[in-house]
Structure formats: structure tokens, C-alpha cells
Amino acid sequence: MLAKTKEDVALKTITYYTALYKAQKTLDVLNENQKSAKQRVTDFTELEKNGIIPRNDLLKAQLLVSKTQLSIDEANNNINNINYYLTTLLKLDPSVKIQVNEEDFFNLKTSNAPTSDAIALENRKDLEAVRLQGKASEANIKIAKAGYYPAISLLGGYTALDLKDIITVKYAMNFGIGLSYDLSGILKNNVHVKEAESRALEIKNTEAIMTDKIKVEVQKSIEDYDLAINQSVVYDEALQQAAENYRLVKDKFDNGLSDTNDLVEADVEHLNAKIQTALSKATIIQKYYELLSVSGQLSQSFNLSKI
Numbered sequence: 001m002l003a004k005t006k007e008d009v010a011l012k013t014i015t016y017y018t019a020l021y022k023a024q025k026t027l028d029v030l031n032e033n034q035k036s037a038k039q040r041v042t043d044f045t046e047l048e049k050n051g052i053i054p055r056n057d058l059l060k061a062q063l064l065v066s067k068t069q070l071s072i073d074e075a076n077n078n079i080n081n082i083n084y085y086l087t088t089l090l091k092l093d094p095s096v097k098i099q100v101n102e103e104d105f106f107n108l109k110t111s112n113a114p115t116s117d118a119i120a121l122e123n124r125k126d127l128e129a130v131r132l133q134g135k136a137s138e139a140n141i142k143i144a145k146a147g148y149y150p151a152i153s154l155l156g157g158y159t160a161l162d163l164k165d166i167i168t169v170k171y172a173m174n175f176g177i178g179l180s181y182d183l184s185g186i187l188k189n190n191v192h193v194k195e196a197e198s199r200a201l202e203i204k205n206t207e208a209i210m211t212d213k214i215k216v217e218v219q220k221s222i223e224d225y226d227l228a229i230n231q232s233v234v235y236d237e238a239l240q241q242a243a244e245n246y247r248l249v250k251d252k253f254d255n256g257l258s259d260t261n262d263l264v265e266a267d268v269e270h271l272n273a274k275i276q277t278a279l280s281k282a283t284i285i286q287k288y289y290e291l292l293s294v295s296g297q298l299s300q301s302f303n304l305s306k307i
Contacts, residue, residue: 007125009089011293016086018286018289023082023102025278026261030068033271037065057260064264072275088230106281110288113225115162117218125212130207137200145193217294225287232280242266242273 048058087094114120121127195247249266265268292298 007298009230009296010291012036013086013089014289016082017090017098017101018282019098020086020098021102021282022279023075023078024100025282026275027072027079030072030075033267033274034065034068036071037061037157037267046083052125052280053260055283060260060264062266068280094149096287102232105146108285108288113288113291114218114297115222117215118296119297120214120218120295122213124294125296127207127214130210134200134203134207137196137203141193141196141200143196191247214294218291221287221294223249225284225291228280228287230283232277235277235280239273239277242270246270248287 041058044053044058044061047053048055083096083098084094086092086098087096246266246269248256249262253260253263257259289298292300
């Protein structure tokens with residue numbers, strides 16, 4: 001089970017690493033958007049002073065800056081917490097600040113993702129361990145049943161051979177085979193056989209249950225991985241739509257054809273689309289490694305000897 005434990009630790013590390021990337025990427029997008037929001041407040045302040053826009057519009061722009069700042073603070077808090085979890089797991093100094101390399105996510109080839117449970121049923125270490133227990137239990141049954149058979153022993157002793165008028169031999173060895181039964185032992189052995197058979201049946205049932213569990217895990221993981229890919233495509237499209245929508249609304253606002261509510265709403269939608277698009281890329285990688293894990297292939301993707 002040592003290999004399974006190593007894979008569990010590796011998957012947990014990947015999960016934290018992906019979460020750290022998501023938090024850092026969210027912070028980057030929020031900081032970028034905050035610059036635009038603060039610039040809007042500066043512009044609106046001048047417009048409000050000159051009586052071009054009502055004060056209510058300036059307050060809405062300022063409110064967006066405040067809300068974005070709250071999200072920035074939350075993102076920083078998430079980064080600190082995840083960084084601590086990850087450094088603790090990797091036995092690093094908690095003061096170490098882990099930076100995620102974006103190329104780790106966008107350059108990874110996932111074309112070899114499993115598409116069925118066949119590989120999992122062959123490679124899962126926990127299932128292999130149960131199968132080995134099953135073989136051992138079958139051997140124990142054979143050993144226990146051996147007690148039903150009589151004990152065989154080689155008998156020997158001295159005898160005198162006297163063939164009249166031919167030859168006389170004294171102290172010749174006499175060999176033979178003896179069979180002995182221990183009736184009380186046979187009765188006791190019956191209990192041992194039943195115990196061994198019961199244990200074998202228990203292990204067999206455990207293997208069947210684990211096999212079904214693995215099939216369910218693999219199927220769910222395949223579905224989750226496919227969903228992450230499909231959602232990423234939709235988020236890419238949504239980002240393009242949100243960017244174009246914001247451009248159009250901004251153009252209308254600059255020409256007095258749209259109000260501040262429309263502008264702020266379009267800006268928030270664009271911000272959310274940028275965040276979701278960035279996170280969806282990392283989700284694909286996370287679901288890919290989860291699929292490798294339930295298929296028993298994660299150890300083939302990393303050097304786990306130092307874990």
C-alpha cells in the first residue's frame with residue numbers, strides 16, 4: 001500500500017498546487033481590473049465636479065472599487081492559506097512563497113487520458129493488494145485442508161534374517177511406511193478450514209466491492225474531465241462575448257447612450273468571464289490528474305521516490 005499512499009500524497013499536492021494557481025490568477029485579474037476601476041473613479045470625479053454626471057454615478061464607480069478590493073483581500077487570504085498547506089505538505093519552510101509556473105498548465109499534453117476502466121482494474125495498487133490477499137487466503141485453505149490427511153512417517157528397526165542352510169544376518173535394518181490419524185486434530189482442523197474459507201470469501205467479496213467502486217470512480221472522473229474541457233470552450237466564448245459587450249457599452253456610455261449601471265454591469269461581467277476562463281484551464285489539468293489517479297497511472301507521471 002506504500003505506492004498507493006505516495007499517489008495519494010502526489011494528488012493532494014497537485015490539488016493544492018492547482019488551487020494556488022487559481023488563487024494567484026484570480027488575484028492578477030482582480031488587480032488588473034482594479035486599475036481600470038480606480039481610473040474610472042478619477043475620471044468620474046472630474047465629470048461630477050463639472051456637473052456632467054450626477055454624484056450617484058461617481059458613488060457607483062467608487063462602490064465597484066470597494067467591492068473589487070474586498071475580492072482582492074479574499075484572494076490574498078486564499079493564497080496565504082494554500083501556500084501554507086502546500087509548504088507543510090512538501091516539508092518546506094512556511095516562509096517560502098511558492099510561485100506557480102503558468103506553462104505547467106498550458107504546455108501539458110493530456111491526449112493520453114484514459115477513456116475506460118480497463119487500465120484502472122489492471123494498475124490500481126489497492127485492488128492489487130486485495131488480489132494478493134485473495135491468493136494468500138486460497139493458499140491458507142489448502143494448508144488447513146492438509147490436516148485432514150493422515151500423517152505419513154518412515155518406520156525403521158532392527159531384525160534378524162535367517163535363511164536355513166543359506167545365510168544368517170543379524171541386526172539387519174527393517175524399513176516401512178506408517179500412517180497415523182489424529183481424530184481430535186481432524187475435528188479441530190475442520191474449524192480452521194472453515195475459518196480460512198470464510199476469510200477467503202470475505203476477501204473475494206471485498207475485491208468485488210472494490211472493483212465496482214473503482215469502475216464508478218473512473219466513470220465519474222472521465223465525465224468530470226470531459227465536462228471541464230467542454231466548460232473551458234464555453235468560457236472562452238463567453239470571454240469574447242463579454243469583452244465585446246463591454247466595448248459596445250463603453251462606446252455607448254461615452255456617447256451618452258448608456259448609463260453608469262450598464263457600464264458597471266458590463267465591466268463586472270467581463271471581469272467574471274476573465275476569471276472563469278483562466279480558472280477553467282487549471283481545472284482541466286486538475287481533472288486530468290484526478291483521472292490518472294483513479295486509473296492507477298499517477299505514479300507513471302511523476303518521480304515519487306522522494307515522497
